[in-house]
Amino acid sequence: MDIISGQKPGASEQHPIARNVSRRNFLRFAGITGASAAIIITGCGKDETDEMDGGVNLGSGDIGVLNYAYALEQLEAAFYTRVAEMPYNNISPLERQYFEEIRDHEIAHRELFKKALANNAIRNLEVDFSAVNFSNRESVLATAKAFEDLGVSAYNGAGKLLTNPDYLLLAGKIVSVEARHAALVRDLIANGSFADNTIVDANGLDRSLNPMEVLAAAAPFVKTRINASNLPTN
Template identity: 40%
Template sequence: MSDRITVEHFDIGTLDVDQAIREAEAGVIGDTRADFFRKAAVGGGAMIGGGVLLAGMPALAEARPSKRQDVAILNYALTLEYLESAFYIEAVKNGAISGEVLDTATIIRDHEVTHVKALKQVLGRKAVRKPKFDFADTTSDPAKFLATAVALEDTGVAAYAGQGPRLKQKAVIVAALSIHSVEARHAAQVRSLAGMNFAPKAFDKAKSMKQVLKIVNGTGFIQG
């Protein structure tokens, strides 16, 4: 479990980020990072505020694959990675977990932080800003921590699976798959620690962006 996904897995040289950004600026993605959540949907917006992600983003990310859409999906993935990394950082720092649970949380924390760095490097100036989070007592209560970790990891796996087929650029697809497989390992490990079946099904069901955002909104973790 010590292997990490690093920015080296992203073939930035073959990813036409500049072109994707130009297409994005000409379309629905705004001029600033925060504008991504306000202008990601035609005729509506998606923004972080008051603990709610207004789900306008799916309109773009469920359209025909394009470089512009790749930018939108990568920012969607970055937001989920922000959430997961912040959760594990806080849990490890709080000191409420110990033993194998702490060891696992520390490894996953490092992975998620690396995922964030990699996605931000690929997106450059179009990377959305990190939201503010409030995890309540889920990072200070060992039982709630495990339950939340299972929910976040399962959702993350389903989220990557849902958007993978919508990506256009090969470099982005390879990068997303390399993160997706690690997220699946995280999910299996935290499920085992929680006393759950580590792989309950032979086939995982993908979730759309709309479904994932509904789950994320429901946690109340994102504060703005």
């Protein structure tokens, strides 16, 4: 991934969210990070970026933040749709139900943002789940955990960037659902890990990440180039 400086992170520079995935599973993810130039942060305008590299510009202000959230919801909805279509080997009826319900939530979130953004919505992103073994429970759960923890951190970090209180209220309602997903997935992996100290600090607060950190962590799973240079920073 090339973010501003043009440097590609190596295995020693793994993102904190990525480290939440079990080491064995993340080796597969890390192996494609260097080759996956999925997100380019540039100073180009929307039209220039779209024309030059087929990417999308999230925009600025509240519209940019909503498009940022919309991009993440597209990624999650695509992942859980794939899980529901290709359930892993020996999946239990209860776990199948869990993933179908999460899929429906993520699709609803995606469509909420699409409707709110109307003509300002970015186009559909092209995803890349080649690092995920959808027939293997461990691989699916590790990816789901990474996505859910990342989603919660993303909303926590983006809330302060919104100026419209209605949008902030919407984000608050969605992040609470994402946190429920994260807790469920974590407990499917290891019972009682739903709120351990890897995500909740000594003050009882969940992790918060800024958009550049989140997009960098999501990059191995997104083929579409995303220009987030116009997003607000405070």
